[in-house]
Amino acid sequence: MVEPPGTAPGSDPLITSAFMSIVRANPNRGNIGAGQLARKGAQSIHSVHSGRRCDVQRVTFVYNPCHESIAQENDMTKRIGIDDTQLAEALLSAIEDHILPLTRKGVAAGNKIFGAAVLRKSDGSVVLAETNNETENPIWHGETHLIKRYHEKRAGGSDELPPPGELIFLTTHEPCTMCLSAITWAGFDNFFDFFTHEDSRDSFAIPHDLKILKEVFTLDPGGYQRRNDYWNARSVADVISSADEDRQAELIARAEAIRAEYDRLSAAYQDSKAGSSIPLR
Numbered sequence: 001m002v003e004p005p006g007t008a009p010g011s012d013p014l015i016t017s018a019f020m021s022i023v024r025a026n027p028n029r030g031n032i033g034a035g036q037l038a039r040k041g042a043q044s045i046h047s048v049h050s051g052r053r054c055d056v057q058r059v060t061f062v063y064n065p066c067h068e069s070i071a072q073e074n075d076m077t078k079r080i081g082i083d084d085t086q087l088a089e090a091l092l093s094a095i096e097d098h099i100l101p102l103t104r105k106g107v108a109a110g111n112k113i114f115g116a117a118v119l120r121k122s123d124g125s126v127v128l129a130e131t132n133n134e135t136e137n138p139i140w141h142g143e144t145h146l147i148k149r150y151h152e153k154r155a156g157g158s159d160e161l162p163p164p165g166e167l168i169f170l171t172t173h174e175p176c177t178m179c180l181s182a183i184t185w186a187g188f189d190n191f192f193d194f195f196t197h198e199d200s201r202d203s204f205a206i207p208h209d210l211k212i213l214k215e216v217f218t219l220d221p222g223g224y225q226r227r228n229d230y231w232n233a234r235s236v237a238d239v240i241s242s243a244d245e246d247r248q249a250e251l252i253a254r255a256e257a258i259r260a261e262y263d264r265l266s267a268a269y270q271d272s273k274a275g276s277s278i279p280l281r
Contacts, residue, residue: 057060057227080168081122085243087168090124091192091236092254094170098129099142103172106131112203113265114142118150119168127161128153134278143171147186164188170236172262173200174234175208177217184230194236195260197221204266268271 080087099115101255107113117129130146140148164187175183175194181192198221201207213219226233240251 008041028248030033040163062099071254079121082124086237088236088239088243088247088251090119090126090168091170091194091239092258094119094126094129095172095194095258096254098126099131099170099172100130100258102131103265106133107265107269110272110278111269112141113207113262113269114171114173116142116169116171117148118146119170120162121168123164124168127167135276139178141176141179142173143169143175143276144182146180168192170194173197173204174209177212180224189231191231191233192236192239193233194255195262196235203263205270 014189083088094117095115098117103113103115104116111134112132113131119125120125122125127172128146128150130141130142130149133140133145136238150161167188169183169188171179171191171193172195174193194204197209197213210221212219213223215225236255238249239256243251248279
């Protein structure tokens with residue numbers, strides 16, 4: 001939520017008004033994430049408070065409670081055996097405990113900050129996690145590297161890996177067009193993303209996802225269908241916004257800590273990428 005000093009999340013009608021203005025200004029955007037809405041929220045709150053200053057440093061993780069609520073009624077969500085509070089906990093834990101440790105090592109080796117994991121739909125437990133490995137192969141993005149490792153393990157006879165239809169696909173950043181296709185061809189019927197394409201461009205200085213979307217497919221941000229015949233996508237922000245109210249403050253705090261860690265990792269990657277052989281740095 002937007003949280004000005006001394007105000008409990010969601011309790012200020014002016015903040016609610018500012019938030020809803022952001023939602024109305026983005027009617028076609030199916031995935032608005034933490035960074036984008038926090039920035040937009042800061043701008044809008046200054047305008048609606050009519051001179052009452054809101055400390056931008058306290059404008060934190062902002063969620064749209066309705067932009068993807070229809071996703072809660074689709075088949076993909078119905079097949080997930082845990083509620084949104086449990087799902088939010090599982091997704092954040094997967095990033096904190098499984099993806100981030102791999103990404104720290106990956107960034108130290110010169111790779112980008114993107115990672116992914118697959119979790120069981122039945123209970124949210126992590127099956128496998130991976131991180132970007134473009135220093136080995138430029139198409140080993142977090143998602144494609146995960147899919148590669150997943151099928152290598154299945155081909156090796158591992159009986160611990162359920163089929164794609166029984167899994168939740170989690171990606172730290174909204175997938176690029178290659179990874180959207182990979183998720184599709186690999187047979188996953190869903191994905192959940194933490195950061196948006198705009199976050200990748202604006203917060204992490206990696207504009208290629210949006211540039212390829214525009215240059216190759218002539219699509220503006222959010223121009224692809226996040227609900228289609230192959231899969232349904234949902235943001236982690238939306239899941240948190242649908243969690244039990246008494247848990248949201250804790251979940252939001254964890255999400256903010258995750259974002260801060262990615263800010264640090266991004267700075268490390270940006271500092272080292274000049275000497276990288278990755279084609280699109």
